[in-house]
Amino acid sequence: MTILVKAVRLICVSCVALAALCIQVSYAADAPPQGNLLIAGGAVRADNTIIWERLVQLAGGMGARIAVMPSAAGNPERSGANLANTLNKYGASAFVVPVAVRLKNSDYKAAAEDETLARSIREAGGVYFAGGDQGYITKALVRPDGSRTAVLQAIWDVYNKGGVIGGSSAGAAIMSSTMYYEAKTVLGTLAAGVNDGRELAPGLGFVGTDLFVDQHLLARGRFARMLPAMLKKNYKLGLGIDENTAMIISGKREVEIIGYQGALLLDLSQAKTNGDIKEFNLTNARISYLDRGDRYNLVTGQYTPSADKVDGKLDLAKPFLNEQIYTADILAHNMVLVIMEKLINNARNEAIGIAIAPPGEEQDNLGFEFKLTRDAASAGYESATSDAYTILNLRMDVRPLQITRPWYH
Incomplete structure (x- = not known):
């Protein structure tokens, strides 16, 4: 019985030591x-x-x-x-x-x-x-x-x-x-x-x-x-x-x-x-x-604005633009930023961008509509020294589109 008790105690001590080691390793791994x-x-x-x-x-x-x-x-x-x-x-x-x-x-x-x-x-x-x-x-x-x-x-x-x-x-x-x-x-x-x-x-x-x-x-x-x-x-x-x-x-x-x-x-x-x-x-x-x-x-x-935008928060109740915002290629170079900039300073609160595959690509009859919406959570900042903006918190919804291509075979 004495030997059994000692064995159990040894196992328990070992388990505690192992648990402590695991905790130390966990803490070390979790340290940023x-x-x-x-x-x-x-x-x-x-x-x-x-x-x-x-x-x-x-x-x-x-x-x-x-x-x-x-x-x-x-x-x-x-x-x-x-x-x-x-x-x-x-x-x-x-x-x-x-x-x-x-x-x-x-x-x-x-x-x-x-x-x-x-x-x-x-x-x-x-x-x-x-x-x-x-x-x-x-x-x-x-x-x-x-x-x-x-x-x-x-x-x-x-x-x-x-x-x-x-x-x-x-x-x-x-x-x-x-x-x-x-x-x-x-x-x-x-x-x-x-x-x-x-x-x-x-x-x-x-x-x-x-x-x-x-x-x-x-x-x-x-x-x-x-x-x-x-x-x-x-x-x-x-x-x-x-x-x-x-x-x-x-x-x-x-x-x-x-x-x-x-x-x-x-x-x-x-x-x-x-x-x-x-x-x-x-x-x-x-x-x-x-x-x-x-x-x-x-x-x-x-968010902390850059030095040139500290006093540049836009008043969205007084927009500079009043125009429809649409692009047929939202995936083009810089295009998503272009329509974001137009939307944040616009009397209209929606922008639509379409993305379609080029001819010959797999599933080329499938496209997507990206709708960006400015709402109460959105904000914008304008630079005082250049034509540059920060745009915060626009809503984005994406839905699939079926594309018909009669201009090629």
Whole structure:
């Protein structure tokens, strides 16, 4: 009996110790990273001073060590060298990490587990991912069982200790826990839907599990393809950043927009779909445009205007325009922003945009109507120094349309 009691006590003590260990691990895993993210929407020009200078600043200032990851690039050698040279021109001490599936004469799996490479990254103040194919980033840095390679863990260590993780295009796509992988066209995505393992794949998750990130947003009309992905994976918030533009997300979940243009914020917290309609549909989504210099808190929902818009809140009871707002191609370059700007300062409270597939695309008889509505929750801010706006909280409804094409066979 004495032996049995001792055994039970030993088991109980072990269980308590294991539980305590699990709690410690859980707390460690749940602790928010101390660093910042710099997420660029692609096509960042070498002369976009504010983006490159901010990246260097967040990495520690002049002389900061920044690890360049060319894993996604079609030509990793050239892309890595060009990015390192650009960063060095802005005062960094950048170096290329040779971990890439398409790097010639290299075993990317072995390189990703190289402790010497991992140590060099861990000692840096920042990491920057090149653009290209985001699938090659996860292939190079994530083990087949889903765990982190030594190099990926080192990147996380930089982020956790207060460094900056940056990336453009593909380097932006991997920031959220879900990313587009083998994506169709925007219309094809709306028409056929999205599936895990095909159109969607796991990202690296630096931005957390509560926010979906996409890139090339306004230039390629990709706001529309964010919607089915967000619904599929139950994201309530999505941020899409435009080209030559970046958003900085701090450890306190404060977003700041810098660069050439802005970002679209999608809020699906009150959105609904009609299951009786088989095609994609959505009601009561919310869409906002955050312009450069604007700040937005992802936790509180508080918006802080850029310095040139502090006194520029629009009086929606005194609109400047009084015209019908319609476009036959809402997915065209910048078009969704054009109609948002017209709507926020208009006597009419609705804007209609149509999206149809080009001839020959699968399901080319299917189109979609996007209706944007300004209501009591909407607000707008105008810059005092340029023709620029911030537009907050427009309602967006999407419904399918059947398209007849008599002009071609």
